[in-house]
Amino acid sequence: MSEIRIENLHKSFGAHEVIRDISLTISEQEICIFVGPSGCGKSTLLRLIAGLEEATSGSIMIGGKDVTHLEPYDRKLSMVFQSYALYPHMNVRDNIAFALHTAKLPKDQIAEKVAEAARILRLEDYLDRRPNALSGGQRLRVAIGRAIVREPAAFLFDEPLSNLDAALRADTRVEIATLHRSLNATSIYVTHDQTEAMTLADRIVVLKDGQIMQTGSPTELYDNPANVFVAQFLGSPKMNILNVQLGENVITIPGHKEIIFPAEAMPQDVQLGVRPEAISLVDPDQGQFTGVVKLNEYHGGSRTVVADIGVENLVTVQVPANQSPHIGEKIRLKCSIENFHIFQTNGQRFLTDSGKFLEAKLSDFDK
């Protein structure tokens, strides 16, 4: 297993720049997830690492060795494709053994390795079947089997779960997590699904327009998003962003009373981010602002309430399922200020003069 280091990587298709100056290090045994909306370049980045695309400039190092101009196989990586890409004319055994055959391993070693992979992936009963006689989940397991027999430097996964139905997807996600723990393999995993990213990742790389928006552990990204894009991309329902005025130790949501927010910053327009689960419904005499219920969605364990708080601002609130305001009802909302995320109007996280995120100084507030 090896560390993968990417330095100043660029990739253009004609005049269209898909990857713009990406530098990134993926440590040994880590599962790193590239996540972003479609067209953000996450799959291209994976294919560049795999060697299926050639970089326009920059370098890729695997285990300290520069592989930028090497053929895919010589990079010693395995890839699980979105479509699985199983060879339809071969049975499961030959599919798994394909790379071992091309490496010209002795027959008994091949048989041993295939048997081991089949055991791990519970494919023993299917070794003589062709891929078209397998279910979607089994096909994915064959694709994973094909990847693990090679004992690669790292695994690459290109949206492996996107062809499975929702229930199977959740199960398989757990399986992949378990498998990763037992193999302890460096893995790069591409997905557009933020749930997959949050649950599987040691580290998440959020991409947009071919650039890294932020890198960090799921909790770091969730608790301290560097910009509005990351803040809204991770978490469901997504974070509320309101245009507000930051004054001296107050924040004003247009059309509402000032909220006391002691902080070191000049008065100016900012964007206020609040996660739906950080807002709660309270009695009319408490709370900070009032809204009119527009939508009330039932999710079983919880409800999502969308409230109109005036001046074209809608706020999404996640509440326990037993709180069910009816549509058109006036509700009172409360959010504690330690859950406020302050962004500049350009979408970047507000940094104070000392370079820290702008947050309420709760010690002052307590006085």
Added chain:
Amino acid sequence: MRRRMGPRWIVFAVAGFVLNFPILSTLMTAFKGPNEVNRNASLWVEAPTLENFATVLTISDRLNVYYYLWNSLSAVLIGAILPMVVAFPLAWPMVRRGYGRSILFPIIVNLRALPLIVFAIPLYMMYATLGLLDTHLGLGLILAIVNLPLTLMLLVNAIADLPIELEEAARMDGARTGGLLIRVVLPLCRPALITTFVFGFITAWNEFLFGLMLTTSEAVPMTVGASLFFATSGGGVQWGVASAVMIVAALPPLLLGLIMYRRITGSMVAGAVKG
């Protein structure tokens, strides 16, 4: 709910009969004796006889049907297999790398649009110089050229339809271009190869012009040989014998078509991608 199938079957039967009338007529005539051929033009045979087939299948000092069949078969196999051998390694780089897509591919495909007679005189002189006249190889080579455009076109389409991920997966798994072609692309092109073989075989088998022009005695194919049966003893056309030889000549491609029909329609890539 059961539909009334009767009317439908009547339509099928009428269409089948009309479309196949020439074949049926030839088949029936082959079983008629020399006298009956002149008298009875109907499809009904009054006194069925195998006399015509016996004449065709008997080796005379002038005519040998087995020899013509053998000549056809050897030339046709060259003419059907050689284009696949040439076109397969040509089609893959055309599709995947774009080599020759803009000039070579249209030129080869447009060969098909040319009337073959255009080749006649230069080809004859070339063959005479090279000693290819009246040989199986000579006839096979020109049949291969006749078949090349269709073969290339079918293979280009077949390869373009293969999911690129399969080739990428093979490259990740260490297959170099040669191994990739032989172990992944070739097996997946099997239906297309079978289709081109059947079409190529039938086209080459039915070819008459070059058979007539380029052979004289050693390599005369079945199509040309059949025409020699038409007038054997000077006194006009022997329709019964002519019909019998046509049936014999038509059997090999017919059998091939029947055997391969199911394989032509099958698809190899089912189960390759998606769930």
